Amino acid sequence: MxxxxxxxxxxxxxxxxxxxxxxxxxxxxxxxxxxxxxxxxxxxxxxxxxxxxxxxxxxxxxxxxxxxxxxxxxxxxxxxxxxxxxxxxxxxxxxxxxxxxxxxxxPGVTSANASAAVVGAPVMHDHATISLSDLLTDWDLITKRIKLASEGDFIISYYNPKSFGRQTQIVEAWEIMLKYKKKDTLVAIVRNTGREGQEYELTTLENMLEHEINMFTTVIVGNSKTFIKGGKMITPRGYKV
Amino acid sequence: MxxxxxxxxxxxxxxxxxxxxxxxxxxxxxxxxxxxxxxxxxxxxxxxxxxxxxxxxxxxxxxxxxxxxxxxxxxxxxxxxxxxxxxxxxxxxxxxxxxxxxxxxxPGVTSANASAAVVGAPVMHDHATISLSDLLTDWDLITKRIKLASEGDFIISYYNPKSFGRQTQIVEAWEIMLKYKKKDTLVAIVRNTGREGQEYELTTLENMLEHEINMFTTVIVGNSKTFIKGGKMITPRGYKV
Structure with missing residues (x-):
């Protein structure tokens, strides 16, 4: 065998x-x-x-x-x-x-971690990963998780944020997040991580939908402490530097 | 330079x-x-x-x-x-x-993912990682996150569950989880992942504290759908096998 x-x-x-x-x-x-x-x-x-x-x-x-x-x-x-x-x-x-x-x-290096490294260190603290694909999971459960993770000030990484057939989920996720996270919360949008065409933008929750999000994108939303320094997105652990 | x-x-x-x-x-x-x-x-x-x-x-x-x-x-x-x-x-x-x-x-393979692979595939769906170290983070915020992640039926991986100086946090986390997750929710306790002395136990939320948890342990708590089959801990994505 x-x-x-x-x-x-x-x-x-x-x-x-x-x-x-x-x-x-x-x-x-x-x-x-x-x-x-x-x-x-x-x-x-x-x-x-x-x-x-x-x-x-x-x-x-x-x-x-x-x-x-x-x-x-x-x-x-x-x-x-x-x-x-x-x-x-x-x-x-x-x-x-x-x-x-x-x-x-x-095991391998998962997309949230690889994408985080591209933009700095946004996933340094408590973190939720949520897939926006509702092909196999009830959308109500997914939105509940987005709400609770936002309420808990988790860093959130979204897998499968959008595809040809699924365009509205990321918009709804964004609306839910805006109720619990400040609109200037930092967001990284990373496309083609570790592959040809790797590129990213650092933006805010308020403006994140202005950027291209597709099947090969990981979206990382910071927590309330996340900042940008030296061009890098960093979520602090709490050390006094 | x-x-x-x-x-x-x-x-x-x-x-x-x-x-x-x-x-x-x-x-x-x-x-x-x-x-x-x-x-x-x-x-x-x-x-x-x-x-x-x-x-x-x-x-x-x-x-x-x-x-x-x-x-x-x-x-x-x-x-x-x-x-x-x-x-x-x-x-x-x-x-x-x-x-x-x-x-x-x-980036590298993080402990939750490496530990998951040791016991099967418990982290296949929406997942929260929480550190139980309150050296740099308010314990109130950590307990809030445990509550919300449990309420959202997230798989939860705990980093830094216990150390010589911190013994009670995992007990309090357990008490919170028991309010929102069923007591027969599956739990993996993995010690020394990828190193000499790697070992694990599969248990339930009710019984998890009967097992050794130390500085070199990752604790993975399943969601309500997690099951054991063929000796492996599996969280389904929803495919009909």
């Missing part, structure tokens, strides 16, 4: 990948993933078998992965960022649970 | 470090950090100058780092996990802001 590695490859290029993630791909017979991620890694493993699975077909992707493993292969199932954060780890473990096939989850 | 890298080395051993973190240390003239972290990396860079700075002297550590850079050195200031998550990134940026010295933050 084979084995499955579920691997977070980090935000994209090899340099943000861990040695463990790289080695697991190297040791695998086949690398499985959505084509975007296969494209990011295939140059590193020339000659290695790959399998590009379809977008939004997550269960099928896990079943394909499991089938490769049942046929004796060591399989690397890859996600960007950390596979355990809105990624493939949970569903792969669930699909493989009764198969007798070993599944090892290999 | 020199340059400063603030580096998250991941949970400890080389395999969970990124290529970028490794290369930045390799390219540096000196590695600065608390002795625990220097001990973790010095075997990788035999002959490299190191500087062990004292525990709890974070501002001094940044000033020492800045002084090395002012003397023309490229300096690697290292933290475990991600330096931008309760680490050295924010304070280093603040201390160096007016110096003209460039500071680059290099």
């Amino acid at each position: 084979g084995k499955i590695y579920v691997i977070g490859i980090g935000p994209g290029n090899k340099e943000n990948m861990t040695f463990r993630a790289y080695k697991a791909m190297e040791d695998s017979d086949i690398i499985v993933g959505h084509k975007t991620y296969i494209n990011l890694v295939e140059d590193l493993f020339v000659g290695k078998e790959t399998f590009r699975s379809a977008m939004k077909k997550e269960i099928e992707r896990c079943q394909e992965t499991l089938n490769f493993a049942k046929n004796g292969k060591t399989v690397a199932l890859i996600s960007s960022g950390d596979a355990g954060v809105y990624g493939m780890a949970g569903i792969m473990l669930e699909v493989a649970a009764d198969s007798g096939i070993e599944v090892e989850v290999i | 020199g340059k400063i890298y603030v580096i998250g080395i991941g949970p400890g051993n080389k395999e969970n470090m990124t290529f970028r973190a490794y290369k930045a240390m390799e390219d540096s003239d000196i590695i600065v950090g608390h002795k625990t972290y220097i001990n973790l990396v010095e075997d990788l860079f035999v002959g490299k100058e190191t500087f062990r700075s004292a525990m709890k002297k974070e501002i001094e550590r940044c000033q020492e780092t800045l002084n090395f850079a002012k003397n023309g050195k490229t300096v690697a200031l290292i933290s475990s996990g991600d330096a931008g998550v309760y680490g050295m990134a924010g304070i280093m940026l603040e201390v160096a802001a007016d110096s003209g010295i460039e500071v680059e933050v290099i």
